[in-house]
Amino acid sequence: MNDIQSSTPVQQGVKPSTEDNLLYIAIKYKVAIISTLVLLAALGAGAFFWVRYQQSNELDAALQLSRIAPLLDRGEFKAAINGTDKTAGLKKIADDYAGKYMGTPSGNMANLLLANALYSMGNFDAALEVFKSVSINNDDLAAAALAGAGDCYVNKNQLALAAESYQDASSKAESxxxxxxxxxxxxxxxxxxxxxxxxxxxxxxxxxxxxxxTAAAVAQRSLWQLPSNL
Structure with missing residues (x-):
């Protein structure tokens, strides 16, 4: 969410306004913007079918994910990850439907659930890798992935990295x-x-x-246990 800085001099310490940034973008990328608009006009019909295609993918991912839910509820994490003869597992659903640019909401949720399942099985290295790959639009769920990475670092006794990940999770969360x-x-x-x-x-x-x-009450008790001359 970095602001694009204008090449126009600004007063020290004063952030360029939104209008300044938009003008700068329009000037710098004028040719690219025009080319893109022409391309979009030519592909208007194709965009409609692309949206329909993504909706279809989301329905498929959501249906497959719903079939895995009972396995997770019963704590059958290995079956949930790998699937069964009749159902695709979290790993396949995530492989097929998760991703930062092409992923669907249910596919990205499958990736988060995959990380949780791996963590629950004690496979902290694999869980950490998946937690770090999670891309999801909901801020609280994205924060949960960062916190999950923190939990993995704790179990790997990498507490400085855990603290950093938890702080990132706190910054990301809405709740x-x-x-x-x-x-x-x-x-x-x-x-x-x-x-x-x-x-x-x-x-x-x-x-x-x-x-x-609750965290404030815990923090107060923990603070009383620390030396007073810090």
Missing amino acids: KPLKAQYLAHAANSFQQINQLKKASELYTKIIADYPGT
């Missing part, structure tokens, strides 16, 4: 309780590797920014 919870996990990770000042700062932030949450 305030989730934001607070992920920050608490980050603070706890810092505390475990004896980075007590960082832990204290995060605990203090949770108490100030998210009062009334």
